[in-house]
Amino acid sequence: MTGKVYLIGAGPGDPELLTLKAHRLLTMADVVLYDRLVGKEIIDLIPDTAEKKYVGKAKSLHSLPQEEINSLLVAKAKAGNRVVRLKGGDPFIFGRGGEELEELIEEGVPFEVIPGVTAAAGCAAYAGIPLTHRDYAQSVRFLTGHLKNGTTDLPWEELVHPAQTLVIYMGLTGLQEISQSLIRFGMVPSMPVAVVEKGTTSEQRVFTSTIKEVYEVATQNEVKSPALLIIGEIVTLQSKLEWYGKYK
Known part of the structure; x- marks a missing residue:
């Protein structure tokens, strides 16, 4: 049987x-x-x-x-x-x-x-970052930073778009290349970025930066996997909306 x-x-x-x-x-x-x-x-x-x-x-x-x-x-x-x-x-x-x-x-x-709660939804919620918002982002895109061939060769031109939130899974290893490529294809260096480490757990850490400086911030703080990248103007709301430390 x-x-x-x-x-x-x-x-x-x-x-x-x-x-x-x-x-x-x-x-x-x-x-x-x-x-x-x-x-x-x-x-x-x-x-x-x-x-x-x-x-x-x-x-x-x-x-x-x-x-x-x-x-x-x-x-x-x-x-x-x-x-x-x-x-x-x-x-x-x-x-x-x-x-x-x-x-x-x-x-x-x-x-x-x-089905389960995907990391983008769970980590963003626990970090205080809405993935969409009428004033900041009317679309959200999920990507993996680790492709089948081991590269981070993403469709960069499509990713540099106003009013869009990018969520990159498994993006820590290729973080420097990701940040440099997005800037090279037109993303403003001051674009807000959040790195959420071990999201939704008691060990969660959230670091906010810009696309230009995020690699340095992640390196200085010794961020480890699993970590999720959230890129977009919506990240500016993080400090205002984060509730994890208060209510968890």
């Missing part, structure tokens, strides 16, 4: 941002494969009876290649298990969830997707 795979978004870190459905299915799992960005407090929710396996990825350091993760999901489900594939944030936003589902479909394994 074939089991089922539940592709669950664990959110950006705070366990209380798990959806009710995600929490219910996680506590019923037979097998859980979890990523590097899933917080310890969420991992602690996995029942003791479940098989737990870390399959996370860091830059140039993968505990398992993606192909092996895909095969493992298939094998565990075909053995009749309720398999939870637990991913940080949302599995369909830079989470490679689509690649894993393609394999499940090819192998005839049933699955269900449970």
Whole structure:
């Protein structure tokens, strides 16, 4: 009897941002494969009876290649298990969830997707930065700073646009190149930028700067991954709206 795979978004870190459905299915799992960005407090929710396996990825350091993760999901489900594939944030936003589902479909394994709070929404909210605002930004764009080929060769001309917020996932490694490229393609050097480190967790740190100086600020403060970049005039509201330290 074939089991089922539940592709669950664990959110950006705070366990209380798990959806009710995600929490219910996680506590019923037979097998859980979890990523590097899933917080310890969420991992602690996995029942003791479940098989737990870390399959996370860091830059140039993968505990398992993606192909092996895909095969493992298939094998565990075909053995009749309720398999939870637990991913940080949302599995369909830079989470490679689509690649894993393609394999499940090819192998005839049933699955269900449970969306999660993506880092852009969670980290921005906890840092006090609205991603859109009638006076500052009427659009928001999510990008990854780490492309499949290992470069940060983004469509720079499209990104330098008024009234737009840019949110860059995994942008810390290429931060210097990102800032220089945006300026080279026309972004004003004084454009506000926020770097949110370990967003939504008790270790969250937020640094605001400009696109010209953000690399130096991040370096001086020894910012570590996971960190999210938010670029746009909307960042000027951060000091006014931040509520994390007061209400968390």
